[in-house]
Amino acid sequence: xxxxxxxxxxxxxxxxxxxxxxxxxxxxxxxxxxxxxxxxxxxxxxxxxxxxxxxxxxxxxxxxxxxxxxxxxxxxxxxxxxxxxxxxxxxxxxxxxxxxxxxxxxxxxxxxxxxxxxxxxxxxxxxxxxxxxxxxxxxxxxxxxxxxxxxxxxxxxxxxxxxxxxxxxxxxxxxxxxxxxxxxxxxxxxxxxxxxxxxxxxxxxxxxxxxxxxxxxxxxxxxxxxxxxxxxxxxxxxxxxxxxxxxxxxxxxxxxx
Amino acid sequence: xxxxxxxxxxxxxxxxxxxxxxxxxxxxxxxxxxxxxxxxxxxxxxxxxxxxxxxxxxxxxxxxxxxxxxxxxxxxxxxxxxxxxxxxxxxxxxxxxxxxxxxxxxxxxxxxxxxxxxxxxxxxxxxxxxxxxxxxxxxxxxxxxxxxxxxxxxxxxxxxxxxxxxxxxxxxxxxxxxxxxxxxxxxxxxxxxxxxxxxxxxxxxxxxxxxxxxxxxxxxxxxxxxxxxxxxxxxxxxxxxxxxxxxxxxxxxxxxx
Numbered sequence: 001x002x003x004x005x006x007x008x009x010x011x012x013x014x015x016x017x018x019x020x021x022x023x024x025x026x027x028x029x030x031x032x033x034x035x036x037x038x039x040x041x042x043x044x045x046x047x048x049x050x051x052x053x054x055x056x057x058x059x060x061x062x063x064x065x066x067x068x069x070x071x072x073x074x075x076x077x078x079x080x081x082x083x084x085x086x087x088x089x090x091x092x093x094x095x096x097x098x099x100x101x102x103x104x105x106x107x108x109x110x111x112x113x114x115x116x117x118x119x120x121x122x123x124x125x126x127x128x129x130x131x132x133x134x135x136x137x138x139x140x141x142x143x144x145x146x147x148x149x150x151x152x153x154x155x156x157x158x159x160x161x162x163x164x165x166x167x168x169x170x171x172x173x174x175x176x177x178x179x180x181x182x183x184x185x186x187x188x189x190x191x192x193x194x195x196x197x198x199x200x201x202x203x204x205x206x207x208x209x210x211x212x213x214x215x216x217x218x219x220x221x222x223x224x225x226x227x228x229x230x231x232x233x234x235x236x237x238x239x240x241x242x243x244x245x246x247x248x249x250x251x252x253x254x255x256x257x
Numbered sequence: 258x259x260x261x262x263x264x265x266x267x268x269x270x271x272x273x274x275x276x277x278x279x280x281x282x283x284x285x286x287x288x289x290x291x292x293x294x295x296x297x298x299x300x301x302x303x304x305x306x307x308x309x310x311x312x313x314x315x316x317x318x319x320x321x322x323x324x325x326x327x328x329x330x331x332x333x334x335x336x337x338x339x340x341x342x343x344x345x346x347x348x349x350x351x352x353x354x355x356x357x358x359x360x361x362x363x364x365x366x367x368x369x370x371x372x373x374x375x376x377x378x379x380x381x382x383x384x385x386x387x388x389x390x391x392x393x394x395x396x397x398x399x400x401x402x403x404x405x406x407x408x409x410x411x412x413x414x415x416x417x418x419x420x421x422x423x424x425x426x427x428x429x430x431x432x433x434x435x436x437x438x439x440x441x442x443x444x445x446x447x448x449x450x451x452x453x454x455x456x457x458x459x460x461x462x463x464x465x466x467x468x469x470x471x472x473x474x475x476x477x478x479x480x481x482x483x484x485x486x487x488x489x490x491x492x493x494x495x496x497x498x499x500x501x502x503x504x505x506x507x508x509x510x511x512x513x514x
Contacts, residue, residue, distance in 0.1 A: 031289070046289055050282050057278045079267035081330050087271045095278070 001107060008219045009073040011013045016063040021228045023056030026234040033241055038253050040109055041244035047103035049239035055233050058092035059084070059226075077218070078137065089225060090134045093244065097126040104163060104185075107240050108170050109247070118166065122159055124137045129155040133200065140202050149200060156197070163189060175250030178243060185239050192231040199224030259332045260468060266330040266474045273320040276483045280313030283491040295510050297366060298501035301450055301485050304360035305494035308353045314491050315349035316483075318342070336395065346482060347391045352368060353490065354383040361420060363443075364497050365427050366504070375423065379416055390457065406457060413454070418444060432507030437512065442496050449488040456481035465491040 004012070030049045034042050057070045062085075069076050069084040076083045101122045105115050129152050136148030171179045199221045206213050261269070270333075287306045291299050324331050326341040335338045359377045362372050386409050393405030424443045428436045456478045463470050 034289070049289075050286055052421065053285060054278055054282050057281070061274060079263040079268075081266050081324075082265075082329055085267065087267065088274070090269055091275050091278075095275075176437070228272065 001078055002218050004070075004073045004075060004215050004217050004219065006073060009075075009216060012066060012219060012222055013063075015057055015223055015226045017068055018058035019230055020056055020063055021233045022230050023052040023059055027052040027056060030237055030241060031151070036248075037244040038248040038251060041107060041248060044103050044106035044240055044244055047099050047106060048233075048240050049231050051099045051103065052237060054095050054099075055092055055229060058088045059229075060096055061088050075218070086137060087134070090130060090137065092093065094127060095132045097130060098123045100236070101126060101159070101163070101231070103237070104167075105191075107243050107247075108166070110170075118162070122162060125155040125162075127157050129151075129159065137200065142207065145201075149197070149204075151199065156193075157186055160190065160193060175247060176208055178246045178250065181239065181243050181246060185236070185243065186237060188231065188236060192228050192236070195224055195228035195231075199228065259334055259472050259475050260317060261327075261330045261332060261472050263330060263475065265472060266327065266332075267478060269323060269479055270320075272480055272483045273279060273316055273323055276487055277313055277316035277320055278408060279487050279491050280309040280316055284309040284313060284493055287494055287498060294498070294501040295505040297509060298364060298505060299343060301360050301363035301497055301501055304356050305497050308356045308360065308490050309494055311352050311356075312349055312486060315345045316486075318345050331355075332475070338342075343394060344391070347384070347387055347394065350387045353379045357489070357493070358383055358416070360494070360497055361424075361446075364479065364500050364504075365423070375419070379419060382412040382416050382419075385409075388414065394457065402458075403407070404462055406454070406461075408453065413450075418448065419451060432504060433504045435507065436498065438500050438503060442493070442500065445488065445493055449485050449493070452481055452485035452488075488495065 013253075027049050030045045030052070034045055037045065065085045065088065066075070069082055077086070079087075080085075102119060105118050105122075108115075110118070132148055132152035132155070134148075136145040136152065139145055139148070164186060167182055171182055174182055202211075202221045202224065203217050206217065209217060284306050287302050287309070291302055294302065322342045322345065323332070326339055335341075336344075359376060362375050362379075365372075367375070389405055389409035389412070391405075393402040393409065396402055396405070421443060424439060424446075428439055431439055444507070459478045459481070460466075460474050463474065466474060
């Protein structure tokens with residue numbers, strides 16, 4: 001049992017709710033924006049809608065799991081019935097991270113062979129990253145956390161490196177004005193993805209946390225994950241939409257939408 | 258009452274949630290992908306959307322039934338009010354399996370007479386297969402399980418044989434490149450449908466199971482059914498979409514989507 005303060009409990013309650021509606025609102029926005037980009041960029045928007053739809057579902061579950069697993073601000077964490085279910089995040093990521101990667105590749109509109117090669121490298125790497133992270137997440141042993149953290153970081157760095165290189169390479173091929181936005185997407189990717197390992201590692205910072213420290217670490221981790229999710233899914237998806245709009249305009253789509 | 262361990266309880270809780278969101282996300286994806294295939298292939302996508310929509314509903318029910326029928330990881334299984342309702346799966350299958358069969362036939366785009374003949378043979382066979390399976394599923398008597406298992410296997414093998422033969426025959430008629438995907442569809446069909454009888458038969462493996470063994474068997478069966486459902490409905494539907502896209506492109510649809 002983690003005894004949270006009033007402020008901590010209501011911060012989490014509200015940030016989960018914020019995550020939930022941000023995901024759903026972005027889903028609606030990217031769905032209705034389909035016709036505002038050229039057909040070849042629509043699949044990138046569909047992928048973004050799928051990502052935020054799946055994440056919205058999981059924030060709904062996380063929100064409910066949090067309220068149902070706590071009583072008088074005390075949260076029961078673990079895997080027993082009625083505990084706060086941390087696994088929702090991992091099930092979310094195993095579905096959304098591969099979709100996010102396909103979303104980036106789709107908006108770059110590379111040649112078919114290049115896209116296929118990227119997908120076949122990045123999707124298995126992202127699955128490995130998430131599957132290797134989970135045992136560390138649920139373990140209360142810091143040694144286990146560090147080992148799985150390191151194992152999970154290998155595919156994580158590989159993905160970032162491949163994406164960073166591809167996005168950088170594609171800068172030259174982008175029409176005028178788009179390059180700046182793709183460059184920002186690159187930064188957004190590094191910046192938001194960097195929050196996940198920090199949130200993951202938070203519990204390791206303090207070896208034998210007191211009850212207050214454990215509550216602080218739990219609250220910090222959940223807030224970190226939620227902010228990272230909103231940036232990496234909603235803001236990221238809206239940036240993808242902006243890039244698709246600019247490329248569509250540069251390729252002759254009338255800008256009347 | 259089946260006393261599950263923490264790990265078993267949370268595995269089932271999470272895999273039911275995973276099944277639910279996989280079905281719903283696939284439903285949205287196949288719905289928005291309608292315009293990306295030629296009109297004659299759209300009915301196959303509609304069928305796929307219906308299959309995953311109906312299955313998503315049932316996973317929502319199964320998820321709720323599971324949490325409501327369990328207390329402190331102990332699940333009450335049976336047909337009394339408040340028990341874990343195994344019938345949801347059978348109601349799901351009686352609706353989705355005929356639709357799945359129509360989905361395959363639709364994407365093959367056979368001549369009208371050939372389609373009609375296939376549907377009139379496969380739909381009644383699939384109904385017989387599911388109706389004959391249910392008495393065995395809910396019986397706690399192994400003899401009853403085996404008898405209904407055998408009765409249900411007769412239409413099951415008939416369906417697989419007819420579909421396999423039809424898919425194989427259609428390989429020659431497919432445009433270049435599509436044959437490989439249709440051939441993969443054939444494998445997916447055999448591979449995933451094969452999981453159902455294995456999950457069904459799991460409880461027969463051990464004659465007088467101890468409480469621990471009974472919990473293991475229950476967990477194994479539910480996980481098996483869920484994975485088979487995700488493969489046979491989501492992955493299958495996405496493969497149908499891929500075939501429809503490839504055939505549309507081969508028949509002259511501009512590949513700009």
